[in-house]
Amino acid sequence: MQEQIRLALPSKGRMEEETLDFLAGCGLRVNKTNPRQYTATIPALPGVMVLFQRSRDIPVSVAAGDVDLGVTGYDTLAESSAQDSDSVIVIHEGLGYGECSLVMAVPEEWDDTQTVADLARRAAGGTLRVATKYSNLVSRFLAEAGVEKVRVVVADGALESAPTVGYADFIADITSSGTTLRENRLRPLDGGTILNSQAILIGNRAALVSRPAVLEATRQLLEFIEAHLRARGQYMIFANMRGSSVEDIAGRIFSQTDLGGLQGPTIAPMITREGSGAWWAINLVASARQLYDAVRQIRAIGGSGVVVTPVTYIFEELPERYQRLLVALNGKE
Structure with missing residues (x-):
């Protein structure tokens, strides 16, 4: 079994x-x-x-x-x-x-609190409460930053409402784009990113x-x-080229800046209805950033019938x- x-x-x-x-x-x-x-x-x-x-x-x-x-x-x-x-x-x-960041976010009206050092000074004037799902990470971050007199309030759900509802003064929560924070009139503190995830x-x-x-x-x-x-973001390019030899085709390819491929291009004789002739098939890999320039350069050195397809896998060694x-x-x- x-x-x-x-x-x-x-x-x-x-x-x-x-x-x-x-x-x-x-x-x-x-x-x-x-x-x-x-x-x-x-x-x-x-x-x-x-x-x-x-x-x-x-x-x-x-x-x-x-x-x-x-x-x-x-x-x-x-x-x-x-x-x-x-x-x-x-x-x-x-x-x-799943990219996101765990950040300290304070109400927008806290104009005098822009950095973690500002938060420490604000807390020195009276204990503050921070709502978070990440009590261990937040407590450690505050201690290492020297921020005292902050009580961690463990909470679930939509933490962005905590300062408005009144059970916390600011929050420490996960954000991807910051849109939800802005919609609830909160902003991240400078230097207040606890971790990226x-x-x-x-x-x-x-x-x-x-x-x-x-x-x-x-x-x-x-x-x-x-x-x-x-x-990801890689494309396989196939094209046909006329040339006298594999060395001729390779020389033209390597004269261009965006036609290197992974280790290099593959060049093989192409069989037409008239026989092998002077036609060659080439294929190489290019990134999305290079794709347009690579196609343009293939045309410039005599390539035609250019076919482009996304790459699903690139297996290397172990x-x-x-x-x-x-x-x-x-x-x-």
Whole structure:
């Protein structure tokens, strides 16, 4: 019987949607037939069972060994007691979505409070209250910044209303664009960013060390994830060119600034109805930023029939983060 590997994913909100979209883009579609169900499968990884949990619970579950792997925000790991636990290891520190920042935000009318130092002076005149879901991170930040006489009020829900309702004087919360803060007449303090966060992949150290199936599933996850991230914004360009030899075609390609490809272009003889003739097929990879210039340069050196398609994966050798993981698990370079 195949060993089951347990992967925890966020169960609610934008983080759930972005995680499912990200995995689907990696070729790791999650088969969740009922939106109310809390288990699912990944057809590309038949030994993996998906469990949906609140993001804040995932680091705790991974630390306890209740699940083997988990995707959550770095902010939830940093806030959790699991951050200081040797049982949790960060496998991939930046999945490229769920970006946000944990910031101190004060009412706009506090004109004399623009920086954290200003906040400290304001608090010295009388105890202030800060509403947050991140009591550990906020308490640590305030202590390190030398801000005293601030009482942390732990709260859930829409914290932006706390100063208006009156149960806190200012807030410390996650923001992506700052729009919600502005709509509630709040503004971030200069120097008041506590941390920057995005989605991460974490694992239970003991499971990775003692269960080869968990390590192998992690390797497969990283293969698809890193190949997908490497391919983001990359395009494959195909074109036809006339030329006397492969050296002639290569010389013309390398005379242009945006036609380098990954290691270089692929050049192959092209067979037409009239025979091989003097036609060559070329293909190379270019970034979105280079794409227009690359197409223009191919035309300039005699290219025609240019076809462009997005790249889904770029697989290199063993994934970099898998190599790092092996080093971390073995405890040596």
